Every structure is written in structure tokens, then in C-alpha cells.
Amino acid sequence: MISQNSIAQVFETARVEEVIGDFVQLKKAGSNFKGLSPFSDERTPSFMVSPVKQIWKDFSTGKGGNAVTFLMEHEHFTYPEAIKYLAKKYNIEIEETERTDEQKEAANTRESMYLVSEYANTYFQNVLHKTDKGKAIGLSYFKERGFTEETIKKFQLGYALDEWQAFSDEALKNGYNIEFLESTGLTIVKPDKHFDRFKGRVMFPIHSMSGRVLGFGGRILGNEKKAAKYLNSPESEIYHKSKVLYGLYFAKQSIAKEDNCYLVEGYTDVIQFYQTGIQNVVSSSGTALTSEQIRLINRLTNNITVLFDGDAAGMRASLRGIDLILEQGMNVRVCTFPDGEDPDSFAKSNTEAELREYLTENAKDFIQFKASVLVDEAKNDPIKKAETIRDIVNSIAKIPDQIKREVYIQECARIMDISEEVLFSTLAQISKKEMADANKSYKQEQKAFQVVKSEPKPTAKINVQYELERKIIEILLLYGATTEQFEDLVLKEDENSGELVLEPVIQEARVFEKIYLDLQEDEMQFSDEQFKTLYYSIIDKLNQDDDFSTRHFINQLDQDMATVVTNILMEDEKYNLHDWERNQITPKEKNHSIAQLVNQTILSLRCYLIDQKVLSFQQETLNENSYSKSIMEDVKDYVGLKMLLSRKLGKVIG
Template sequence: MISQQTIQQILSRIDIIEIVGSFIKLKKRGTNYLGLCPFHGEKTPSFTVSPAKEIYKCFGCGRSGNTISFIMEHEKYSYVEALRWLASKYNVEIEETAVSPEVKQQQLVADSLFILNNFARQYFTQNLFESEEGQAIGLSYLKERGFREEIMQRFQLGYCLQTRDSFAQTALAAQYSLENLQKSGLVVVRDDKPFDNYRGRIIFPVHNQTGKVIGFGARIIGKSDKAPKYINTPENEVYIKSKILYGTYFARQAIDKYDECLLVEGYTDVISLHQAGIENVVASGGTSLTMDQLRLIKKYTKNLTIIYDGDAAGVKAALRGLDMALEEGLNVKLVLIPDKEDPDSYVNKVGAASFREFIDKNKKDFILFQLDVQLKDVGNDANKKATLVNQVAETIAKINKLEDFTKQQDYIKKCAEILRIEEGGLVNLVNKFIREKIAKEEAKNQPVDPAQQYQQYEENSMQGAASDYSDETFNLIFKDEMQEKALLKILLEHGMKEWDKNQKIAEYIFNSDIVEEMIENQTVTKILHMYRDMLAQHLEVSDKDFIFSQENDVSTLVVSILNSPYELSERWLAEKQVFSVLEQGFRKYMNIEYKHKPLQKEEKTFRDDVLSTLQYLKLKKIKHLMEQNLNDLEANNTYQKFLELLPPHLHIKDMEMEITKMTGIVFKKL
């Protein structure tokens, strides 16, 4: 874990204009900066960055956050990865909290492998573009395949010389240990002598999500009956094959932009499609998909389109991993390239536009495609059909997330029609597989958490019930939410200012007896608790304490509250002041009574805001009490009970009238 001291050093050096400006062009507009949003396509700038508050907000798509969340969102980094990126940029030495000796040793080995891999990557790239052998063999081969130099540079392709130990000797001379050279797969030892493992091959560096080289794929040039076509890095502390998808680092932003991930098999498929302008593509390396790889895809999108060769082997490869994809809640489509073609050759043959058109027209639903393929083998064989029905039911049962219930029911209906069986029978069979799965989980001492399922069920039920609210009810709830956020905005912007000689505004608010018990938004309540705890510790509370909170809901809410799409210019304020003076003089000259409040200073304004917001919240509480009391009156129709409940109701009504007079609110009964 990164220490809090390191995090504070990073935060103290962050310049949001510098960071965001390194990704998009920003233009100063008043006290803020404006640019085209990097998260959605737009022609008119609506992306606003506030250097004073160190936050950004897009008033087009709604994305907002701080410098760290910008890096996380734009680069698809985790919180820790974003911190490490910023630490590297600002030369902050990262201090880790206490870890076990074993973990520390593993981290040291991982860091050594990262450094070694980067050294190797530079060595191989230099060989490809600068050595005679690299240019004559490696570069000419890649150009024959149709790759341009700029795409080779982008993916950092390289070449390993045919000399048996050229790289090994270079690395050893640079003080890299033989142990790490073997662990990385770059060097093998035979007869106590080190040899280059990838000699005479094209080198494809494999990057992690932050762009670090974690391993290599090495492709033989031409054909060889003895040597394998590809040699890949063996698993080590940084290269775990089941968690890697080639090209993720280069595709992450395009996947987010198009909300779709295209999955192919090989390195050259990825590079060819990127060269053609199709960048939301990654490769599985020709192996079956793993759960970790599917979760990596889900980090960027829920829409997965698998593109494989159209031969029998390609179909079989495409169907592997289907059940796991369904369990992860991915929307999976399949596209088969025409026979004897692969994505690399096909995009070069038809061009980018036609390739995209082919993909869009030929996407097939994974489950229905699987059913169609297997039906062709069934024919009129009743036993084979029964086996197929069981297979289909077991596959549909994998769609086990509550939010995908409708999708599951839709598959049952469609598959029952295709198979020409009763829908109810297929429902029963699907439920049977679901029960068996739960039983297996219980047998492994990993029971399904019923409380968690019930909570998810309730959340979905609430979402489904949202349409049952009338417009009037929704507006009332929204208004309450606005008052809660208004109170929080006052605390964030003015909480440390003086209310009177004895207390600050924040203390005045927390000393009132009506605040937290009336707040319904859980995140607002959480922030109020955090604020009050810091006050109790006599800390100087700043909005940045919440803007840079590690709790995403806190940071997101605070940024949205502090952002405003409008900004008053100094010229407008000056003109308004002049107009106000002229207006007052005119009214005095004409002997007209001045009924409007004169312009107030900022201090007076936020004091009024505090009082007004607290009065609104009081009114909210009173209205809830009135509703509860009215319900009690309606539920108890005895005269004695009526007499008991009437005085409290009249008292509450008097309180409401008093507050409405103070706030100037008028309620109309429609």
C-alpha cells in the first residue's frame, strides 16, 4: 500500500491544468478553462476545468472529478495505478506501508523484471530499425505484410539477431542478472552457456494496462517444421498469461469510446486493425478465454464481439469461454471471417470501411449461434436433441445475475421456439441447473449470500418501481435532494468562515438540532459525518479533503456540487452595481418606495443562504410529520383518538405556517 505521506506529497504537487492539458487542448475562459470533452464526441466545448477547486466537469456528458479520477477515467487506471503515474510525473518517491518480507521480495523481483523488459524492448527495436540484419530480414518481412513504420513504432516491434548470444552478452554486460534473464524468458542456458531464446524472430512486446512491458511474443520468420511459430514469455511475477489480453493498453480508450471490445486471436490481427483505424480491438493469443481476461474486458465495456476465422477450428475456438462470459454479464456477439481469411488478411483485402460494415452486418448472438451450429448436427435424432436441450438449458442457467433476469427469460423464449419445445419445460430445466449450481457452491462452503441477493433484488425492484411515481412526487423528492446538496455546498465553500465571535458557520450548522436526522441522501450524510469528525479534531477543513477522497461516491458528489456551468464576469458585476446605484437614486428622486433588497456583500449572502437552507430542511421535516400525523388520523376513526391526534396536528400546522412566512414559500393545494 502507498503511504499516506506519499499520497499527500503527490496531491500537493498536482496541477490539474497541466495534467488535463497534456491530454486535451484547454483555453482560458474567465477563472476556468474550457476544452472539448475527451470522454464523448463533441464539436462545441463543454468540458470545464477549475484550477481553484482542482476539479473538472463536462456539461455535455456529465463526467466530473478531480485530477486523480481524470487519470483513472482517461487512462483506465486503478486508484493506485493513477497515483503511481502521478508520482512518476512529479518525481515523488513512493513509500510503501509495512509489508511482509515475502511480498517485499516479490515487489523487488517485479520491479527488476520491468526494468529488464524495457531494456530488452529498446534493444530489439534498435535492431529492427538500425541494424543491417534487422532491416534486411525483420523490417522487410513486416513491410511485405503491409505494416507501416509508424504502426511498428507505436507497438514497439523489434527483431532479435540470429547470433546465438548477442542479447545475452549485451544484457550481462549491462549488469542484468542471469537469473532474471532466465526468469523473463529472454535467455536460456544450455551446457552452462547463455543463449538468446528469440534469435531470428520478430518481437512483439506485451504491455500491461499502464504501458509497462511485461513480456514478449516472438514470431519466426517464414516456415519451419522444427521450431514453433511463436515463443511467449514464461509466467513470472509480472507476466501471468491468464490475466493478459494483447493490445489492451493501446485499445482501452477506443473501447470506452465505442462501448465495445473486439476480440481476435493474434498479435498481427490487432496491429493490422489498428493500422486500419479500428482501435477497439485486443487479442487472446489463440487460447481459451479465462475469467480474468473477461473481467479485464468488463472493466471497459459489457459488449464483447469475438472475431475469429470462419473454419471449423475458428468456430470451435469462438465457442470456448462462452459460459464464463455469460456469468460475467457480458453481451457477447460472434463474427466469423470468411473461410481461408483471418482479420489481418481480410482487413487488408477489403479495407477498413468494408471491414466495419461486415462486422456490423454479421454479428450473431452467441447463444443462438451456438444453438444453430449444434442443430445442424442433431438432425432427426431424438437422443441428440435431448442432449442439446440440456446443453442449452445449462448455458442459459449461467446468466445468473439478477439484473440480467429479463435477458435470461428472452433467451428461454427464443430457444424454445427454435427447438420447438414447450417454454415452461425449458424454464423448469434451466431452474434445475441453477439449483444444482447453488448446491455445488454450498458443498464447497461458499454459499450464496441471501442477504446480498435480497439487497440486489430490492435495488432492482426500486428501479423498476421508479416509473410508478407521479411527476409531482418526483419533483418533491428532487427538491429535497437539492436542499440537502445546498447545505453541503455551504459547508464546503463557507464552513470555515466565522458565523459569530464564538463559532464558525460549520459549527453553527452542526449545533442545530435538525440537520442529520433530515438528510436522506446517504452520501451527503457520510460527508457530514466526515466533516464533523474533522471539526472535532480541530482540523482546518477544506473542500479538497473531499474532492480527493478515496471513496468514489464522496469525491463524485462533491465535484458535482461544486461545479457550475455559469460564471459571472467581473464586467457584469460592475455594471450591475452601477445599475443598482442609479436605480436607488431614481426611486429616491421620484419618491418611490424601495421594496427590493440592496446588493449584499458575500458574507451577508452566505449567512442568508445558511438560514434559508436550514429553514427549508425544517420545513421538510415538518411536512413529513404532517403526512405521518394525517395517516394516523385516517387510520384511527374513533372520536377519542381523533381528539388525541388533532392538537399535535394543529401545532405542526402552526409551525409550518411560521416557517413559510419566514421563507416566503406559498403552498397551493391543487
């Protein structure tokens, strides 16, 4: 169990914009930050972070909360894991009691798999650094590759002994379940025996964006022809190779800072670049690049530079990955290395300044690169040249932005010495064909379903009372402790005419006191149970604490209630997703008329409740099918009160 003091210190120290900034590229939007949703596939930002309120809201999925809830949603952390992650990020020492064997056993499957993976990572590092065989074989190999001791420890590299059951037996001896050793792929289990998957390999742990160990890549050091050179952990509940990029955990901050990501092929390419001084580099770990991997990068930057070695066949196969990047609306450049060189060897033999200079001078946009690769193959063959041009235009067709498409068509026309009109015509044909194929596919899907005609659904009615109660909670959270001058209209007899008139009376009070007294006066109760709970909780906090803070208040709520509060506080922030200022539109700030907002909300709620009361009287009369003088007098009184409240609201009613 983590102590309350440690939890309070974590909440006090952690900054939501810094935590989320490790996973999402955030851009300033007024007093807030905005970015692409990490929970959905989108190209227009719908994700907002409020540094003032220390909360976030994803308008595409409806999710929201504080720094802890973000980690729980995005990284699937448990609450304690999220606290520990933040403590590690901000160098806070956690006070906790040791987990018992029973607590370990009670952990859910995913958590157990993470625990096993973390244990394996520590085990392989200890073997590398603290055993004779590890030092002689594994450590020697890494040092031969040019990796320093600091780099080896940074990337948590390790070694698996060349013994059939060394790791598995040690894990079992330490209380780890064979079921999770098998499900993570660390141990291969047969009916009558078990053995280590990564026997005799140097180990590269694969981390999530937050640093959790998801799986491993292992490189064999012997010359066994039957054994694969590289072996990865199999797919599991925690490891999906198509959704992971090697090195992203170490590169994410540099990618956001440099606003560019270098994409390489292997583990050692990443490590060598990082050691040389270029840290914004990741790898797809030898697998074909996927849309999910590209979206991971897109959260941090819109720019990718793909790095290839001099292998022409490999480059041609990788052109498909470039099309995937273009489909995501990203800017892609390509850089190749001289024959016989790859990113690992080139970074090893050059200084940081030389490497940066080479990348700057040799990175081409994808049109130039694709043309150079394909034109060399076409040479003087007109048919192949025509196929090459069509191939390039096919790539341009993947780009969602129309302006970019036009610019690239112009560039292609210049490089390939062909008219823009022909290229635009070809682009239109490709787009038309894609649209026709999409329509055909859609119609085929529809045939699989029986069409049933149904009456159009009635438009959902707005729950007025719910919205007004929600507004009261919002006002209390934002302005509850603020002192305001409230103007109330009181009925007084005119000295001259003797008629009752409304006269203004000014009263100074804190917002929460005004709301509480007004609701108490009419004995009004909240209809929504969550709002009711929040209302009394906020009033209690404001009464006790002169320095009421929404940030501290949210941190003390459970996850469900924290989400409700976040949704309320961030509702209006969605308008900051649009660049109003750029269009010379300045929305009015709500705090310019807090007193008026309070009065209007309370009066509107009272009017609504009177209407509901009158309706209930009418229904009662209809049900009894009789005239009731007492009911009619009550109705008259309520209508009179409604007239008075409406005058205060400045409304005209018929």
C-alpha cells in the same frame, strides 16, 4: 529525482476522471461518475469518481485517493512512475536528475523487471529499424504482412537477432542484472552458459492497460520443425497471461467510446484491424479465454463481439469462452469469416467501410451462432438435436440476469422449434442441479472444520467522539472558506420577569474561524491523532490561502493521509450509486444549511465531552468510596452547562 515544479504541473493538469476513464467505464451519476470496481469482482457499480474534488473512492474495497494513488493501486506504480505516466499522458516535460547505478541497484524486484522489459523493448525495436539484419528479415516480414511503418512503430514491434546471446550480452554490458533477465524470461540461464529465449523471432511486446511492457510474444520466421511457431514470455511476477489482453492498451479508449469490444485470437489480427480503422479490438494471445480477461473488458464495456475464422473445430472449442462471457453478465455476439479467411486476412483485403459493414451484417447473438454450429452437426439425428438444445440451455443458465434468460429462452424456442415450457422446465432443472451441487460442495468444505459453538459477538459500539471529529474535518474540507451567518443563543436576563432566557445573536464569520474559536473556547482537543494532524494542517492552510482547494490540499499529503481525506470526502457520495432521481427521490444537499450543520456538530461534541467528564467524576467517587463536595459541585456545573447546550441544540433531556 523529479523536480517539485514538474510534480506540481502534473497534479495541476491531470484530471482524475480522464485518468481513471482509461481503465474503467465511467457513467454520469449526478455531478460524479460511477463504474464497476477495478479492484474486485462485482456486477453492481460501487466505484465513484468526483471531478469537482478530483478524487475517487471504491466502496467495495475501501480504497480511494487522487489520480496518482489510483495508478499506484491499480498499476502497482511507484510514486515517480505514476508521475511519469501522467506527464506522458498530458505531454508534460519532466525535469529530473539521471538515476545513478546505485539507485538502479536499489530498485525493488518488480521495478527492476519492468526496467529490463522496457530495455528489451527498446533493444528489439532498434534491431528492427537500425540494423541490416533487422531490416532485411524482421522489417521485411512485417511489411509483407501489410503493416505500415506507422503501425509497426505504434505497436512497438521488433526483431531478435538469430544469434544465441546477442540480446543477453548487450543487456549485461549495459548494467542489467542476469537475475532479472532470467526472471522476465528474456534469458535462459544454465549452470555454465546463458542464451536468448527469443532468438531469431519477430517480437510483439505485450503491454499492461497503462502501457507498461509485461512480456513478449515472438514468432519464428524459419521452418524449424522442432521450434514452436509462437513463443510467449513465461509467467513471472509482472506477467500473468491469464490476466492480460494483447492490444488493450491501444484499444481501451475506443472500446469505451464504441461501447463494444472485438475479441480475436492473434497478435496480427489485432494489428491489422487497428490499421484498417477499427481500434476497439483485443486478443487473448492464443490462450484460452479466462474470467480475468473478460473482467478487464467489462470495466470498459458490457458488449463483446467474438470473431472467429472459418475453422469449425476452432469455433467449437471457443464456445466455452462464450459461456464465461455470459457468466459475467455481458452481452456477447459472434461473427465468423468466410472459409479460408481470418480477421487478419479479411481486414487486409477490405476497406474500413467494407469491414464495418461485414461485421454489422454478420454478427449474430450467441443463441443463433451456437445453434448454427451445433445443429449442422446434429442434422436429422433427434438425439443429437436434443443434446444441442440442452447445450444451448446450459449456456442460457449461465446468464445472471433473469430477464435476459427469459428472452433467450424464447429465442431458442423459435430457432429450435420447441416449446418454451419444455425449455423453461429444463432451465429450472439445470438451476436446481447447480444449486444442489453448490450445497453439496459447501457441506463437504464444512466437514473439514471442527464446529465450535461460541457466544454471539457483541455489537460494536459507535465511537461518538471519533464520528464527530470526523465530521468537523469534513466540514472544514468542504466549507472551511465559506462565509456564513451563524445564529448563537446567548443567556440574557428578561427585563420583565428577571429570568435568564436564550436570545438569538447573529454573527458573520468564515466556517473555519467559527469552528476554531468554538473549540478554543472550551480548550477541546482531538482524540484521534490523524484528525488532530489534519485539523491543524487545514486551519493553517485556510488562514494562509484565500483560494483553499481540497484538490491541492490532498495532492500535498502523503498517501496514508490522502486516503483518510478521500474516505471522508467521498463517504456521502456512495448514495449517488443508487439512482434516486429515477425513483423521484431527491436527497437534500448538505450545503443548504452549513451554519446549522456547524453549530449542531460543535454543540454535539461539547455535550458528549461533558457526559464523559461527568462519568469520570462518578467513577472517581466510586473508586475512592467517599463523598466529595467539590466533585458534586463540578458535576452540578457540568449538568447545568449540558442543559444549556441541549436547549441550544433543541434537545429534550430527562
